[in-house]
Amino acid sequence: MRTDESAKLYEKARKLMPGGVSSPVRAIDPYPFYVQKASDSRIWDADGNLYIDYCMGYGPLILGHAHPAVYAAVAEQLKSGWDYGTPVKAEIDLAERIQADFPSMEMLRFVSTGTEATMSAIRAARGFTGKDTIVKVEGGYHGAHDAVLVKPGSAAISAASSLGVPAAAVKNTVQVPFNDVEALSGALEKNDAACLIIEPVMGNIGPVVPEEAYLSDVRKVTEENETLLIFDEVITGFRLCIGGAQCLYGVTPDLTTLGKIVGGGFPMGVFGGAKEIMECVAPTGGVFNAGTFSGHPVSLAAGLATLSVLNEEGYRRVNGLGDLLRRMLVDLLEELDVHISVQGIGTMFQVFFTEKLVRNYRDALTCNTDLYKKFSAYMRDEGIFLAPSQYETNFISLAHSNEDLEYTIRACANAFERLYNLEVDTPGY
Numbered sequence: 107m108r109t110d111e112s113a114k115l116y117e118k119a120r121k122l123m124p125g126g127v128s129s130p131v132r133a134i135d136p137y138p139f140y141v142q143k144a145s146d147s148r149i150w151d152a153d154g155n156l157y158i159d160y161c162m163g164y165g166p167l168i169l170g171h172a173h174p175a176v177y178a179a180v181a182e183q184l185k186s187g188w189d190y191g192t193p194v195k196a197e198i199d200l201a202e203r204i205q206a207d208f209p210s211m212e213m214l215r216f217v218s219t220g221t222e223a224t225m226s227a228i229r230a231a232r233g234f235t236g237k238d239t240i241v242k243v244e245g246g247y248h249g250a251h252d253a254v255l256v257k258p259g260s261a262a263i264s265a266a267s268s269l270g271v272p273a274a275a276v277k278n279t280v281q282v283p284f285n286d287v288e289a290l291s292g293a294l295e296k297n298d299a300a301c302l303i304i305e306p307v308m309g310n311i312g313p314v315v316p317e318e319a320y321l322s323d324v325r326k327v328t329e330e331n332e333t334l335l336i337f338d339e340v341i342t343g344f345r346l347c348i349g350g351a352q353c354l355y356g357v358t359p360d361l362t363t364l365g366k367i368v369g370g371g372f373p374m375g376v377f378g379g380a381k382e383i384m385e386c387v388a389p390t391g392g393v394f395n396a397g398t399f400s401g402h403p404v405s406l407a408a409g410l411a412t413l414s415v416l417n418e419e420g421y422r423r424v425n426g427l428g429d430l431l432r433r434m435l436v437d438l439l440e441e442l443d444v445h446i447s448v449q450g451i452g453t454m455f456q457v458f459f460t461e462k463l464v465r466n467y468r469d470a471l472t473c474n475t476d477l478y479k480k481f482s483a484y485m486r487d488e489g490i491f492l493a494p495s496q497y498e499t500n501f502i503s504l505a506h507s508n509e510d511l512e513y514t515i516r517a518c519a520n521a522f523e524r525l526y527n528l529e530v531d532t533p534g535y
């Protein structure tokens with residue numbers, strides 16, 4: 107496989123941008139591939155190599171790349187201009203649609219990123235309750251703002267925090283392990299907290315599902331301690347099913363954050379929840395929130411178009427593909443006698459290079475990240491683009507096919523063969 111063009115581009119980029127990239131997770135070793143175009147489940151690099159894409163923009167592209175409905179809606183919006191600094195009807199249309207699917211979001215506010223959504227939701231929780239302390243889950247990633255950059259997942263997982271975050275900015279942030287309601291209960295008894303912010307299915311240490319009754323226990327304990335519950339559904343919203351994790355698990359948070367899919371692949375974040383909390387947000391209340399690009403017409407058009415394509419039947423099909431891929435991966439690993447963990451839910455999946463079942467951040471830290479790095483590199487050689495970090499989630503879209511999955515399993519067999527020096531007889535795959 108030739109990657110000369112990507113190598114050349116990277117040589118230029120690394121002199122211009124830290125690590126040559128615009129976001130750290132994109133810094134693939136020794137250099138990332140540069141994308142020329144993408145459609146459906148496929149992505150082509152600058153050297154003309156083709157990959158089946160499971161990174162899918164890190165989650166927004168549930169319809170696959172360049173879906174015609176999204177293309178048409180964006181093109182239509184562009185004809186009328188794209189940035190007005192005034193309200194537009196599409197805001198109301200999308201707000202109504204979100205509210206219908208997420209009834210807990212009685213009122214909501216559009217922002218431009220998931221980071222802004224969680225920052226604003228936390229500010230609203232603090233403003234509403236008059237309390238400073240917040241609780242987050244170890245390995246939970248809620249974007250790149252100061253208060254949540256303590257043991258974050260994703261690209262910053264190995265750092266306890268980030269340089270440049272003042273101690274004062276995180277002194278009111280308490281950490282608890284996922285899937286451990288007793289630890290949460292203890293933390294809330296010790297700390298009078300404004301809110302708990304939690305990814306109901308963790309996505310930024312790889313996908314980790316909540317155990318039986320964990321989320322309903324979390325709801326109970328937060329209520330008992332008068333702590334608001336924020337579900338960060340930036341990944342899970344419109345991903346697990348139409349109503350997100352709160353619908354799937356039947357647990358109602360006080361506040362919700364959305365991003366990724368709701369913007370149809372264009373920048374968007376949303377935070378919303380109980381009316382009495384959201385009325386604290388400016389201009390009706392004193393919790394400040396603002397943004398030049400908030401409720402951007404192009405993102406609204408793309409979001410509305412994306413949601414108009416999604417339906418129960420589509421989720422059944424695409425979640426079925428996820429189940430099938432995980433099953434095929436487990437069978438393959440069993441056949442190869444390789445003991446690593448395949449985890450996920452619906453369209454979210456990851457191969458964890460640990461024998462442990464990953465239930466939380468500490469389990470995730472037992473993964474052999476060097477092996478994953480090699481595995482994902484070998485998979486790129488096979489024409490499969492997986493998230494390059496062990497601590498990310500891979501995504502299946504409605505554009506993926508059974509043939510894509512079968513090809514992927516054959517590629518996995520070859521990659522594991524290289525990785526573990528196995529003699530693999532692949533005809534079955």
Ligand SMILES: Cc1ncc(COP(=O)(O)O)c(C=O)c1O
Nearest residue numbers: 219220221247248249338340341
């Ligand atoms: C759960 C979660 N919350 C918040 C964010 C931040 O979103 P953004 O990157 O759009 O700022 C992310 C990003 O991956 C995320 O996964």
